Amino acid sequence: xxxxxxxxARFHALAEGGQRIQVDADxxxxxxxxxxxxxxxxxxxxxxxxxxPISIARQIIEAWYGGELPDGATSNSRRLKFLD
Numbered sequence: 001x002x003x004x005x006x007x008x009a010r011f012h013a014l015a016e017g018g019q020r021i022q023v024d025a026d027x028x029x030x031x032x033x034x035x036x037x038x039x040x041x042x043x044x045x046x047x048x049x050x051x052x053p054i055s056i057a058r059q060i061i062e063a064w065y066g067g068e069l070p071d072g073a074t075s076n077s078r079r080l081k082f083l084d
Contacts, residue, residue: 015033019033021033036065036066039065039069040065042072043070043071043072043073044070044072046072046073047072047073048072048073049071049072049073050069050071050072053071
């Protein structure tokens with residue numbers, strides 16, 4: 001059984017840089033690519049917010065990042081969602 005603190009490997013993917021993200025407007029309104037440095041800058045600059053620490057999405061994002069991240073902006077700001 002997998003460790004509950006570690007996301008299941010099937011949620012990870014690799015993508016070539018520079019690809020355009022195409023979203024289904026019915027379920028996802030907006031999507032962006034972030035490097036680790038860009039994500040940290042957006043969070044510390046309070047331009048972006050992460051899902052709550054208890055969420056699976058947050059755990060997947062932090063596993064990809066390689067450690068804990070600050071929460072970022074207030075709940076009224078853009079909230080980052082993990083897209084898989």
